[in-house]
Amino acid sequence: MRCRRSLKPRSTIHGKGGNGSAHIATEPFPSTSISQCGWVSQRWLAIAGITWSTTPPSVGGPTDRAEGSDLLRPQGSRDNGPSLRGPPQHLRCVGLAFGSKTDAGASPLAYSHIRPDASPDRCNGSAVPCARATPRADPRPHLCRSPPERGDPGSSAASLDPSTAIGGPWRLHISHIRIKSYVIMRIAFADMFSGAGLFSAGAVRAGMTPAFAIDLSKDAIASYNRNVAPVGVVGSVDEPRDLPQIDVLLAGPPCQGFSTLGRQDPLDERNALALAVPAWAERTGASVVIVENVPPFLRSTRWVELKAAFELQGYTVDAWELEAADHGAAQFRRRSFTIASRIGAIARPEPSDAAHRTAGQVLAMPIADHDSMHVWPIPKGIAADRIALVPPKGDKRDIMRKAPHLCPPSWTKVGCQATDVWGRIDPDKPANTLRCTFQNPSKGRYLHPTEDRTLSLREGARLQGVPEDWSFVGRPYPVARQIGNGVPVPLAEAVCRTVVEAIRTQGFRAAA
Numbered sequence: 001m002r003c004r005r006s007l008k009p010r011s012t013i014h015g016k017g018g019n020g021s022a023h024i025a026t027e028p029f030p031s032t033s034i035s036q037c038g039w040v041s042q043r044w045l046a047i048a049g050i051t052w053s054t055t056p057p058s059v060g061g062p063t064d065r066a067e068g069s070d071l072l073r074p075q076g077s078r079d080n081g082p083s084l085r086g087p088p089q090h091l092r093c094v095g096l097a098f099g100s101k102t103d104a105g106a107s108p109l110a111y112s113h114i115r116p117d118a119s120p121d122r123c124n125g126s127a128v129p130c131a132r133a134t135p136r137a138d139p140r141p142h143l144c145r146s147p148p149e150r151g152d153p154g155s156s157a158a159s160l161d162p163s164t165a166i167g168g169p170w171r172l173h174i175s176h177i178r179i180k181s182y183v184i185m186r187i188a189f190a191d192m193f194s195g196a197g198l199f200s201a202g203a204v205r206a207g208m209t210p211a212f213a214i215d216l217s218k219d220a221i222a223s224y225n226r227n228v229a230p231v232g233v234v235g236s237v238d239e240p241r242d243l244p245q246i247d248v249l250l251a252g253p254p255c256q257g258f259s260t261l262g263r264q265d266p267l268d269e270r271n272a273l274a275l276a277v278p279a280w281a282e283r284t285g286a287s288v289v290i291v292e293n294v295p296p297f298l299r300s301t302r303w304v305e306l307k308a309a310f311e312l313q314g315y316t317v318d319a320w321e322l323e324a325a326d327h328g329a330a331q332f333r334r335r336s337f338t339i340a341s342r343i344g345a346i347a348r349p350e351p352s353d354a355a356h357r358t359a360g361q362v363l364a365m366p367i368a369d370h371d372s373m374h375v376w377p378i379p380k381g382i383a384a385d386r387i388a389l390v391p392p393k394g395d396k397r398d399i400m401r402k403a404p405h406l407c408p409p410s411w412t413k414v415g416c417q418a419t420d421v422w423g424r425i426d427p428d429k430p431a432n433t434l435r436c437t438f439q440n441p442s443k444g445r446y447l448h449p450t451e452d453r454t455l456s457l458r459e460g461a462r463l464q465g466v467p468e469d470w471s472f473v474g475r476p477y478p479v480a481r482q483i484g485n486g487v488p489v490p491l492a493e494a495v496c497r498t499v500v501e502a503i504r505t506q507g508f509r510a511a512a
């Protein structure tokens, strides 16, 4: 069966359902290299971020092979055809035809399921399961939750006779999928307190699309717009402004008032900033909100107030403490994540099975020629003398032992026993938590493992999992702040992936 109907792009739909908003852009089936409504190969679906279960037909070879994968080339080839650039997108099929065979190979086009007029949710979940599908012998669960009924108004009755078309039981080998049109489900997000965008970088890696970001710092927003996407604005979250409708709201409010490295001052004015988040959630229609902070935040009265505000708005609230080193960062950094959801429970990300990445691994990677971020303050005078005395893995105690005259009396005072300061990073472990002051050796274990210097900005960025092609805007100290303030990108990605997964399986249906 060939479809000749021209498929024009539909307009962009911003749907809003009972459980939140969906950012839905309907696009035509790409037709640059195939006739309208051609067959789509698995390879193309893979490019689009969809894995599809398939078993090679036992008899005769794939149906309509001539219209198959050869016509659809992966990205980067000369004729890209339906190339989808950027992060994997979620597709929800509007009209589908499955080219398949029965086990017996009896029917070349075993089953056609075309719903040209279908709204996304009438596709019966066909795209939702396939997006998370792992190869299985029986593809039935990936098709539709239940076979379409005869006479179903959205279906072609002739092709839906289960007795002739599919031969009773659903034992299909899917070889190709024909898509008449599809809907790209973009998971749009906004980032409050975006900083330079490390949290956002994780969200983008997880498959979300940035729609808006805001931060007080001009330099941080310039970095955001350069490295993440040009959607950042300089401003305060408590100023009135128009906000886009989005699916996910990220927020990493200042943590100084809660951090054990700060004064943990309950009266710190910045603590109240977290309470701006629920109002933003309401105004943006976010289905899921992720608030990142230091772990003590979860035990503060602010958190209790935040949770209550979310619950009043119909969100269910969960909270996790996660270790960045367990999720691929070469740094020990525990962080809390408060997840407010209107789409049901979100699974906590599981620690990776892989061994921890060590600081030595990321610091040993070659530095690009002329990398403007491979800079550090040149130690001078007494600082240079102290650093020269610190052996591999050593710290202030070595200086005290070897050269007491270089040590101020405060180093021996009771209550001033921090041993990690003036310490060299242990290359065999993840680094200690990076602070904004990581280029000051008196603030922690931030000396290079072997060289007589602190970490460079690039090396600090690597410990935070920042992509190598990022360059930050600003003078060195503000850049170190942007780096040290951020959520390690691999940790942000792990958290955002589980949210993306939940939206794909639970959220789109609610929102369509």
Ligand SMILES: C[S@@+](CC[C@H](N)C(=O)[O-])C[C@H]1O[C@@H](n2cnc3c(N)ncnc32)[C@H](O)[C@@H]1O
Pocket (backbone or CB within 6 Å): 192, 193, 194, 195, 196, 197, 198, 199, 200, 214, 215, 216, 217, 220, 235, 236, 237, 238, 251, 252, 253, 254, 255, 273, 482, 485, 486, 487
């Ligand atoms: C912990 S950092 C966020 C880091 C960011 N989430 C990241 O991963 O890169 C907190 C940020 O909040 C910003 N900030 C503080 N007060 C603000 C306000 N009233 N409105 C907007 N941003 C603010 C600071 O400039 C800082 O960049």
